[in-house]
Amino acid sequence: MGAGAAAMYTVRELLQRSSTIRITVFEQRAEIGGLLRTAVSRQHNGIRDMVRLFDIPFGDDRVTVRLNVRVGVDISIPTLRRQFDAVVLAVGASRPREIGAGRIPDVHQALSLLSAVNSARPGTPVLPLRGPATVVVGGGNVALDVVAAIARGLVPTRSGGPVTQVTVVTRSPVGRPSFTLSALYELAELDATVTVAPASELGDASDPVQRLLADLAHRPATSAEGRRARSIVLSFGHQVTSVRADGDRIRVATAAGRTFTADSVVCATGFTVAPPAGIRLGDGGVVANRHGRVVAPDTDVPIEGLYVVGWAKRGARGGVGDNRRCAAETVDRLVADLLGAEAAQAP
Structure with missing residues (x-):
């Protein structure tokens, strides 16, 4: 169920272990690839090219792919x-993940914005933001993808002008940010002035992420004539407690009492599992499981023939490559259970 990266690695594992296996993949969308297609910036050519890895396992004669099928509905x-x-x-x-209750005008989800950017044809307008100042809540790679899209002029304001000020508000401490080095490199190469706060709390200089953050924090200010049009502030260590409209502005409040004000807000606070009908979530908001075997949340007893892999198994963390080990662990349990059942049925 599903045709994203976790499914691809699972199908590949199964094909490698059996020449007679038959696999059917059910995908609710009209194409395979999952978030690699819908949420990854087109600038990440290396990651987007990973969709080509799907061609071999999903194109195998032992695999049938059924698109536009919603498990739990169809x-x-x-x-x-x-x-x-x-x-x-x-x-x-x-x-x-939602912040606050109800829909607030000019508060957008990162996934919706990135999907609009990725699917837009040249010359086609993308979801516009209101005014030149935007706050991005969240500090992972998706948040930096949003910042990059804005800084490259792919997300305009309603007036048609550029967003000139972007503030990233993240709960991660500056010494342990949630984004990767590659995402930070892309940010550093943008035509924008980047500020890191609090720069005084930067960690080990031998760490490449910390070293690059320190470089950004200590870059000399440009002259008035050479000043870049866009300003990006990476503000660390803030637990956001609410996002609310206040007149024609949006206010982002933190647990420490600080308030960030902007024209628009983009929420990039991660993802949660939306289980299909009939599946309950366990602790941590993931499908209750033991090393890939789905268990009943009330009894912790494995449900025969039902398994889980990927973010639904371990939570929304880790990169694409982490699914390889995750899939192998789940397939180990699946194969052991099938072989055990066959042995029990043998005369």
């Missing part, structure tokens, strides 16, 4: 369990 999990020897949930974590 077909139920009980039906799948009756039709197949094993069912693997690779549904990911694609529901954005």
Whole structure:
């Protein structure tokens, strides 16, 4: 169930272990790739090219891919369990975490904004932001992708002018940021002035992320004539408690009492699992499991023939490559269970 990176690695593992296996992949969208297609910036050519890795396993004669099928709506999990020897949930974590209650005008989700940017044709307007000042809540790679899209002029304001001030508000401490070095390198190469706060709390200079942050923090100010049009502030160590409208402005409040004010806000606070009908989440907001075997949350007893992989298994953390080990662990349990069942049925 699902056709993202976790599903791809799972299918590949299964194909490598059996020449007679038959696999059916159910995907709710019209194409495979999951968040690699919908949420990864087009500037990340290396990551987007990973979609090509799907061609070999999903194009294998032993694999059938059924698109535009919503498990839990078009077909139920009980039906799948009756039709197949094993069912693997690779549904990911694609529901954005919400901040506050209800919809607030000019507060957007990063996934929606990036999807609009990725799908826009040349000359086609993208979801515009209000005014020149934007706050991005969250400090992972997705947040920096949003900043990069804005800084490259891919996200205009309603007036048609550019967003000139972007403030990234993240709960991560500056000494342990959530983004990767590659994402920070892309940010450093943008045509914008980058400020790091608090620069005084930067960590070990031998760490490449900390070293690059320190370089950004201590870059000399440009002259008035050479001043860049866009300003990016990376503000660390803030636990956001609320986002609310105040007249024609949006106020982002933190647990420490600080308030950030902007024309628009983009929420990039991560994702949660949206389980299909019939599946309950366990502790931590993931599908309750033991090393990939789905368990009943109330009894912790494995549910026969039901498995989970990827972010639905371990939470919305880790990169694409982390799914390889995750898939291998789940497939180990699946194979052991199938072989054990066959041995029990043997005369």
